[in-house]
Amino acid sequence: MYKHKLQMKPQVRxxxxxxxxxxxxxxxxxxxxxxxxxxxxxxxxGEAMGLGEKELAALEWAARLHxxxxxxxxxxxxxxxxxxxxxxxxxxxxxxxIGYHITNIAADMVEIALAILSHHEWWxxxxxxxxxxxxxIPRLARIIAIAEAYDAMVSDxxxxxxxxxxxxxxxxxxxAGTQFDPTIAGVFVSRVLTEQTGCGQRQI
Numbered sequence: 001m002y003k004h005k006l007q008m009k010p011q012v013r014x015x016x017x018x019x020x021x022x023x024x025x026x027x028x029x030x031x032x033x034x035x036x037x038x039x040x041x042x043x044x045x046g047e048a049m050g051l052g053e054k055e056l057a058a059l060e061w062a063a064r065l066h067x068x069x070x071x072x073x074x075x076x077x078x079x080x081x082x083x084x085x086x087x088x089x090x091x092x093x094x095x096x097x098i099g100y101h102i103t104n105i106a107a108d109m110v111e112i113a114l115a116i117l118s119h120h121e122w123w124x125x126x127x128x129x130x131x132x133x134x135x136x137i138p139r140l141a142r143i144i145a146i147a148e149a150y151d152a153m154v155s156d157x158x159x160x161x162x163x164x165x166x167x168x169x170x171x172x173x174x175x176a177g178t179q180f181d182p183t184i185a186g187v188f189v190s191r192v193l194t195e196q197t198g199c200g201q202r203q204i
Contacts, residue, residue, distance in 0.1 A: 013105070017065065020102065024071040028078035031067055034151055039063040041147035041192065042140075045184060048191045049143075059140050062115035066144050069099030069116070079158045096120055097129050115140035119148060124178045142181040146172060146188050149180070169193065 025032040042063035046056045070078060073095070077088060084092070096117050104113035118132060118141035125133030153168040163171070169189055176185035 010106070010108075017068070017103070020068060020071055021065065024068065027071070027073070027075055030155070030157065031070070031078070034148075034155065035064045035067065037151040037155075038066060038144065038147045041150060041188070042143050044192045044195075045143050045147060045188050048187050049184070055140070058111050059115070059143060062112040062119075062140050063144050063147060065099065065103060065112065066116050066119050066148060067095060067099070068102055069095035069097065071102075072098055081158045093120075093128055111138075111140065114138050115144060117141075119144045121145070122179045123181050127179070137181075142184055146180050146185055149175075150188070165193075 021032075021035070039060050043056060043060050046059045051059065070092070073091060077091070080088070096119060100113045100117035103109050103116055115138050117129070118138050121127040121130065121132040121137045121141060123134060123137070123142070125131050150168050150172060153163045153171060154165055156162045172180065172185050172189055176182040
């Protein structure tokens with residue numbers, strides 16, 4: 001249904017995407033701020049990496065929409081405080097593919113859709129949905145993965161309390177080379193976060 005609605009003019013398509021995201025925010029209010037922060041962190045990483053403006057624009061858009069596939073989840077699932085059932089976890093793990101199908105509807109959306117599809121892939125190949133590894137994971141997805149993980153860790157959620165920024169940094173450093181692209185993780189920790197806090201550089 002969502003994909004059918006997006007087979008339209010770009011202006012109408014963009015309006016429809018915003019309506020889909022509004023529906024997601026109704027289900028889980030935290031998703032709105034999460035998308036905003038992930039987009040902000042992703043942009044900062046991209047700028048520190050020297051990406052061109054066209055790629056930065058695609059990165060920001062993909063980061064903002066990275067969880068759009070969660071719109072199909074049952075109400076309350078995103079805020080569930082207890083342990084997820086195997087069926088619930090499987091449903092949540094489908095959101096990158098659903099997001100891909102929602103957004104992959106025009107040539108100018110392909111890069112964005114692929115980033116959405118791959119933002120839960122791990123550098124060592126143990127992520128989902130395709131089990132991609134290393135450079136096979138689209139670069140935008142590798143950036144979003146770090147931005148998304150950091151914001152998730154430093155934010156209060158019904159199912160976990162927020163970590164301190166230093167704890168989240170430790171987790172990013174620990175995951176560099178397994179969950180995260182080690183080079184991009186290094187840029188995030190030693191340049192993006194350093195510029196925000198004014199602290200000295202930290203090596204990965």
